[in-house]
Amino acid sequence: MAAVHHPDHGHGHEHEHHGAPSGIMRWMTTTNHKDIGTLYLWFSFMMFLTGGVMALTIRAELFQPGLQLVEPEFFNQLTTLHGLVMVFGAIMPAFVGFANWQIPMMIGAPDMAFARMNNWSFWLLPPAALLLIGSFFVPGGAAAGGWTLYPPLSTQMGMGMDMTIFAVHIMGASSIMGSINIVTTVLNMRAPGMTMMKMPLFVWTWLITAYLLIAVMPVLAGAVTMLLTDRHFGTNFFNAAGGGDPVMFQHIFWFFGHPEVYIMILPAFGIVSQIIPVFARKPLFGYSSMVYATSSIAILSFVVWAHHMFTVGMPVSAQLFFMYATMLIAVPTGVKVFNWTATMWQGSMTFEAPMLFAIGFIFLFTLGGFSGIVLAIVPVDIQLQETYYVIAHFHYVLVSGSLFALFGGTYYWLPKWTGHMYDETLAKTHFWLSMIFFNVTFFVQHFLGLAGMPRRTPDYALQFADFNQISSIGAFGFGLSQLLFLYVILKCIRGGEKATNQVWEGADTLEFTLPSPPPYHSFETPPIVK
Amino acid sequence: MTPPNLAMLKKLLIVTVTMFAFGFALIPFYKKICEVTGINNLLQPDTLTKDAQINTGRSVTVELDANVHKLPWKFRPLKSSVQIHPGELVQVMYEIRNDSNYETTGQAIPSYAPKLLSLHLKKLECFCFSKQVLKPHEVRQMPVQFVIESELPTDINTVTLSYTFFEINSASASEGENKLVKI
Numbered sequence: 154m155a156a157v158h159h160p161d162h163g164h165g166h167e168h169e170h171h172g173a174p175s176g177i178m179r180w181m182t183t184t185n186h187k188d189i190g191t192l193y194l195w196f197s198f199m200m201f202l203t204g205g206v207m208a209l210t211i212r213a214e215l216f217q218p219g220l221q222l223v224e225p226e227f228f229n230q231l232t233t234l235h236g237l238v239m240v241f242g243a244i245m246p247a248f249v250g251f252a253n254w255q256i257p258m259m260i261g262a263p264d265m266a267f268a269r270m271n272n273w274s275f276w277l278l279p280p281a282a283l284l285l286i287g288s289f290f291v292p293g294g295a296a297a298g299g300w301t302l303y304p305p306l307s308t309q310m311g312m313g314m315d316m317t318i319f320a321v322h323i324m325g326a327s328s329i330m331g332s333i334n335i336v337t338t339v340l341n342m343r344a345p346g347m348t349m350m351k352m353p354l355f356v357w358t359w360l361i362t363a364y365l366l367i368a369v370m371p372v373l374a375g376a377v378t379m380l381l382t383d384r385h386f387g388t389n390f391f392n393a394a395g396g397g398d399p400v401m402f403q404h405i406f407w408f409f410g411h412p413e414v415y416i417m418i419l420p421a422f423g424i425v426s427q428i429i430p431v432f433a434r435k436p437l438f439g440y441s442s443m444v445y446a447t448s449s450i451a452i453l454s455f456v457v458w459a460h461h462m463f464t465v466g467m468p469v470s471a472q473l474f475f476m477y478a479t480m481l482i483a484v485p486t487g488v489k490v491f492n493w494t495a496t497m498w499q500g501s502m503t504f505e506a507p508m509l510f511a512i513g514f515i516f517l518f519t520l521g522g523f524s525g526i527v528l529a530i531v532p533v534d535i536q537l538q539e540t541y542y543v544i545a546h547f548h549y550v551l552v553s554g555s556l557f558a559l560f561g562g563t564y565y566w567l568p569k570w571t572g573h574m575y576d577e578t579l580a581k582t583h584f585w586l587s588m589i590f591f592n593v594t595f596f597v598q599h600f601l602g603l604a605g606m607p608r609r610t611p612d613y614a615l616q617f618a619d620f621n622q623i624s625s626i627g628a629f630g631f632g633l634s635q636l637l638f639l640y641v642i643l644k645c646i647r648g649g650e651k652a653t654n655q656v657w658e659g660a661d662t663l664e665f666t667l668p669s670p671p672p673y674h675s676f677e678t679p680p681i682v683k
Numbered sequence: 684m685t686p687p688n689l690a691m692l693k694k695l696l697i698v699t700v701t702m703f704a705f706g707f708a709l710i711p712f713y714k715k716i717c718e719v720t721g722i723n724n725l726l727q728p729d730t731l732t733k734d735a736q737i738n739t740g741r742s743v744t745v746e747l748d749a750n751v752h753k754l755p756w757k758f759r760p761l762k763s764s765v766q767i768h769p770g771e772l773v774q775v776m777y778e779i780r781n782d783s784n785y786e787t788t789g790q791a792i793p794s795y796a797p798k799l800l801s802l803h804l805k806k807l808e809c810f811c812f813s814k815q816v817l818k819p820h821e822v823r824q825m826p827v828q829f830v831i832e833s834e835l836p837t838d839i840n841t842v843t844l845s846y847t848f849f850e851i852n853s854a855s856a857s858e859g860e861n862k863l864v865k866i
């Protein structure tokens with residue numbers, strides 16, 4: 154990822170000619186899409202480790218029943234901040250990092266449309282992260298009402314909650330700016346001949362994701378603004394005591410929240426759709442159906458939000474509507490899974506780390522989709538809401554879905570970014586360790602949920618002890634395996650077998666026509682796409 | 684920044700601002716939906732569907748409860764419980780008194796026990812349908828008129844009708860009082 158430092162690559166010195174600062178100021182002031190991509194990726198990796206430490210503290214406390222390590226109040230802060238840090242600090246910025254590195258190279262553009270705004274979108278993130286982490290140290294501690302920030306808890310807590318609200322505002326602004334940049338780049342800056350229906354799927358999925366972000370991030374900003382004015386300026390949006398309605402917050406939050414979960418998975422679909430055809434050595438099956446499926450998932454994601462609130466009280470007709478609408482999303486999602494499988498069918502496959510992660514993604518994401526459908530069934534969900542079953546569901550779609558795709562994408566493009574092949578054996582080890590420990594951690598949580606163990610609890614009944622122990626062991630295994638990932642990346646940055654331009658036999662998107670690593674400024678004269 | 688990019692930036696910013704406003708617009712929108720579909724009808728008068736048959740053979744005890752939340756008020760029912768027959772139109776009286784030296788406004792929110800009662804309780808008149816403004820030291824007596832339908836399951840012999848007065852923020856409301864307790 155530090156490829157752009159590399160002393161001997163082609164155009165690196167051009168940058169110096171413009172009188173660009175070096176050292177830390179170079180990174181503070183950079184407007185280069187590759188630099189900014191690198192910043193995003195390192196930032197998200199650091200947040201991933203931070204959120205991971207919180208998760209491991211949670212799992213350590215849950216290793217056995219009773220209260221051992223942390224106070225219940227602190228435990229609640231940990232679950233809340235783990236969610237916020239992973240969603241807004243790790244997964245989303247990581248995908249934006251990929252977008253920054255890849256989109257200009259994949260569509261033959263010299264850079265992002267608004268290079269300076271791009272710099273701002275990144276540099277908003279560290280202050281937001283500091284607010285979030287810093288909130289642990291203020292009186293009353295960090296926000297503890299869950300990452301969904303439901304009132305009345307969120308209208309009552311101390312200043313940690315205010316810091317969280319500001320952090321959400323800042324990160325929201327950052328995502329919106331990033332998305333505006335991506336939409337404009339994709340729509341206006343494609344190389345001649347790169348028609349919409351020739352764009353690589355990663356670009357397509359990000360375009361749709363960016364639209365989703367522009368549509369729902371402002372709604373979240375509005376919701377937390379209302380929380381803030383309820384807390385400090387005497388409004389009563391959600392304050393039942395003053396005629397407001399706390400359930401109203403849930404409606405507004407999930408109007409953002411459900412599209413948000415697709416924001417975290419669509420770019421992952423994109424990455425997997427790039428990887429599978431290359432390692433199956435066959436073109437992607439059903440390209441245009443992939444585009445339409447992604448669009449319909451995005452549109453449907455606006456009409457299913459209330460499946461997160463089946464138990465708050467709503468008429469049966471509304472429950473049925475949201476149940477069927479939710480199940481309907483499984484159809485375009487199924488189309489995608491089918492297309493990936495059909496792409497592999499009779500392909501001459503090889504199983505390098507990117508492919509392993511992509512296949513792991515297909516298996517485990519689909520499992521998460523299944524548990525999602527189970528949860529969409531109203532009478533079942535009334536039993537399972539707020540249990541560990543929900544935790545298992547969304548970790549299958551987010552960890553073995555989004556995160557596995559990010560791992561796969563990293564291995565896939567790392568040789569392009571650094572100019573070196575990574576250590577394949579270690580990377581495969583990373584895959585198998587992640588795969589095994591992930592399932593050890595989360596599969597048993599289905600059983601815990603079915604047996605009724607509530608989520609967000611530091612203590613539990615004795616009957617849940619065994620599965621919790623297994624889950625905690627898996628979590629530590631999974632967490633430690635990620636240090637191997639870090640090691641593989643660092644090793645690859647520092648050296649390794651020289652990567653060819655094409656890197657992977659069968660890779661045919663535009664970035665693989667550039668040298669590895671690509672010059673600091675690429676495609677300044679646009680390529681012609683035939 | 685080329686002109687087409689700038690035009691796109693403007694368009695997308697407009698969408699962003701619109702969606703921010705849309706978030707706020709969801710509040711009246713949801714309220715309207717609840718009103719039209721009758722989901723949140725705690726604070727609206729009911730109408731009696733059919734002319735109710737009074738079931739004199741059966742008595743139900745209605746316990747009356749009253750609370751205030753952070754208001755300088757005294758609030759009590761004149762009788763703490765009444766015996767009624769299902770189907771009969773009943774009137775009970777509550778009294779509020781403002782103990783403070785300033786004008787305050789409150790809104791009563793009902794709650795029923797057991798929960799099932801809400802299906803079979805029809806309120807025709809209630810002080811909770813509107814907010815109550817009390818002058819300093821004013822005392823007011825207010826009625827609730829209701830019918831408990833005969834469909835109330837027969838294993839329920841005692842029900843509770845409870846009201847809590849909440850302060851409605853008004854200009855006179857003091858800063859310290861309209862904030863919730865910090866924990």
Ligand code: HEM
Binds near residue numbers: 414
């Ligand atoms: C076939 C597709 C899916 C279906 C049918 C589905 C269905 C559901 C349902 C019904 C719930 C609510 C469970 C409850 O709270 O009782 C839920 C929760 C959740 N889902 Fe999914 N889901 C699907 C895919 C996804 C994807 C792709 C993601 C993210 C990448 C995701 C992330 C989440 C999260 C984070 C929650 C929990 C939110 C919380 O309460 O904290 N889901 N899902």
Ligand SMILES: [Cu+2]
Binds near residue numbers: 414457458
């Ligand atoms: Cu959802």
